[in-house]
Amino acid sequence: xxxxxxxxxxxxxxxxxxxxxxxxxxxxxxxxxxxxxxxxxxxxxxxxxxxxxxxxxxxxxxxxxxxxxxxxxxxxxxxxxxxxxxxxxxxxxxxxxxxxxxxxxxxxxxxxxxxxxxxxxxxxxxxxxxxxxxxxxxxxxxxxxxxxxxxxxxxxxxxxxxxxxxxxxxxxxxxxxxxxxxxxxxxxxxxxxxxxxxxxxxxxxxxxxxxxxxxxxxxxxxxxxxxxxxxxxxxxxxxxxxxxxxxxxxxxxxxxxxxxxxxxxxxxxxxxxxxxxxxxxxxxxxxxxxxxxxxxxxxxxxxxxxxxxx
Amino acid sequence: xxxxxxxxxxxxxxxxxxxxxxxxxxxxxxxxxxxxxxxxxxxxxxxxxxxxxxxxxxxxxxxxxxxxxxxxxxxxxxxxxxxxxxxxxxxxxxxxxxxxxxxxxxxxxxxxxxxxxxxxxxxxxxxxxxxxxxxxxxxxxxxxxxxxxxxxxxxxxxxxxxxxxxxxxxxxxxxxxxxxxxxxxxxxxxxxxxxxxxxxxxxxxxxxxxxxxxxxxxxxxxxxxxxxxxxxxxxxxxxxxxxxxxxxxxxxxxxxxxxxxxxxxxxxxxxxxxxxxxxxxxxxxxxxxxxxxxxxxxxxxxxxxxxxxx
Numbered sequence: 300x301x302x303x304x305x306x307x308x309x310x311x312x313x314x315x316x317x318x319x320x321x322x323x324x325x326x327x328x329x330x331x332x333x334x335x336x337x338x339x340x341x342x343x344x345x346x347x348x349x350x351x352x353x354x355x356x357x358x359x360x361x362x363x364x365x366x367x368x369x370x371x372x373x374x375x376x377x378x379x380x381x382x383x384x385x386x387x388x389x390x391x392x393x394x395x396x397x398x399x400x401x402x403x404x405x406x407x408x409x410x411x412x413x414x415x416x417x418x419x420x421x422x423x424x425x426x427x428x429x430x431x432x433x434x435x436x437x438x439x440x441x442x443x444x445x446x447x448x449x450x451x452x453x454x455x456x457x458x459x460x461x462x463x464x465x466x467x468x469x470x471x472x473x474x475x476x477x478x479x480x481x482x483x484x485x486x487x488x489x490x491x492x493x494x495x496x497x498x499x500x501x502x503x504x505x506x507x508x509x510x511x512x513x514x515x516x517x518x519x520x521x522x523x524x525x526x527x528x529x530x531x532x533x534x535x536x537x538x539x540x541x542x543x544x545x546x547x548x549x550x551x552x553x554x555x556x557x558x559x560x561x562x563x564x565x566x567x568x569x570x571x572x573x574x575x576x577x578x579x580x581x582x583x584x585x586x587x588x589x590x591x592x593x594x595x596x597x598x599x600x601x602x603x604x605x606x607x608x609x
Numbered sequence: 610x611x612x613x614x615x616x617x618x619x620x621x622x623x624x625x626x627x628x629x630x631x632x633x634x635x636x637x638x639x640x641x642x643x644x645x646x647x648x649x650x651x652x653x654x655x656x657x658x659x660x661x662x663x664x665x666x667x668x669x670x671x672x673x674x675x676x677x678x679x680x681x682x683x684x685x686x687x688x689x690x691x692x693x694x695x696x697x698x699x700x701x702x703x704x705x706x707x708x709x710x711x712x713x714x715x716x717x718x719x720x721x722x723x724x725x726x727x728x729x730x731x732x733x734x735x736x737x738x739x740x741x742x743x744x745x746x747x748x749x750x751x752x753x754x755x756x757x758x759x760x761x762x763x764x765x766x767x768x769x770x771x772x773x774x775x776x777x778x779x780x781x782x783x784x785x786x787x788x789x790x791x792x793x794x795x796x797x798x799x800x801x802x803x804x805x806x807x808x809x810x811x812x813x814x815x816x817x818x819x820x821x822x823x824x825x826x827x828x829x830x831x832x833x834x835x836x837x838x839x840x841x842x843x844x845x846x847x848x849x850x851x852x853x854x855x856x857x858x859x860x861x862x863x864x865x866x867x868x869x870x871x872x873x874x875x876x877x878x879x880x881x882x883x884x885x886x887x888x889x890x891x892x893x894x895x896x897x898x899x900x901x902x903x904x905x906x907x908x909x910x911x912x913x914x915x916x917x918x919x
Contacts, residue, residue: 338681339648339652341624368682372675402674403672
């Protein structure tokens, strides 16, 4: 079952000819969750062949343009493409009014937009979805901003491969056993659930730390995440500027990854002043070696890549 | 002196992986005029190396998203790049409120935005600029929409090349003669202005017919234009749909070019249903042979390409 991140945009406020502003898509078992939506996100979705019709949830971290200017165009295009399924958008309380007013779409839309206002001061579960739980995390930026934590729902146990043939299990039998039951063969032979199954895979997590100052206190929220995205707008030489503008350095992003003992770190939201990310990447890797630098179009499979089991 | 159009976006409402929504840039003597501003225009400007800091006038035809959703991002980026020069935006009366509200930029901007509300029912001169006059043309679309006509300011006469050396004219002499005066040599020999000059080049014109139904009455407004852009969202087979949605077919675009006896036609704003523009182009060329199809990045020098004369 896939749990994979695609970076659609990796610039900070000023896009470049190679980097669109921030947007990520998380694929959880072929359900697609859009995280932030800078200008041009719909173009990137199309180019990277993300199925637009399978995005039903969008999460907007805050009201700086590079994180939401792409929403009106995306909403309009979904309509033009014949969408009928409701679309849920989680974001700051003002977002609904701003988008609906600017987009001039209110009466024309042929599907339902459901805005969910986010304003928690503490981590809060904002979506309890079939395949994933989503938490909003209050960050420390110039304006109210939230990060998001995606935690895969625990799966069912796996059936031991060898017993399927051995006992001649049917699909129905397998479902019965995966639901936690013991199994009795047609001959009356009893098998405990434990003898037939392997534990479910560990639920995977993706933590998205949008624009923020370094927040060591966030380490507890994202502890052990399989993948942490953390903004790294600046390098260590610009740490004062980072602090003044409510941003982080590559060093600080890596420091949070280290504190939280995550498995992997991806840094992004790079200031256009850096012509290459080499410096930022090596700065981060000095603190946390399992770091990669975001670029538009990058796909990162998250967590264990166990073969799919029944 | 350059008079050149660059197509930044050529899709209709739904962008594709190859076509951004509508935006054109007209270069008049190295002054750059932006016409419409769909989502992603700033990215295209950067990719096509248009000097952003030399755009001081933006014209927005109407309030459908594919013509203005790119404005907030463009305005914000100009600010981030240190702009101080005022920026004039000509468009529908509601545009200022929509953009300023949505963009969340009002207090932060370090340069002046000057919105000019357009609402004329007849062609109206809206900008009398050093190098060009700009007229708004009322079109027939589903909502109030304007096209724009750019007419180069008449130039000064050219000095006959051979007389410069023959008479030993200085730069100051040349300026004196170009301003319409006769010239007397140090030896007292008199030369009439007419004997020294060739007439100024014909002012060049670019007519931009944004989203509209076929309007034969517009032929008089754009008569003789060096370049006419006309939307061609549909082909002839979809002519009823074109009419119903306030759009034109390739055939109709060409028919206007023929009626107005323009020099060249460029069609654009293609519906995403057309995988190639071949059919639209041949449909138009049957009526008006001097037709080209817009594509993103296309540059079209407009009018006579006379060598630069003094």
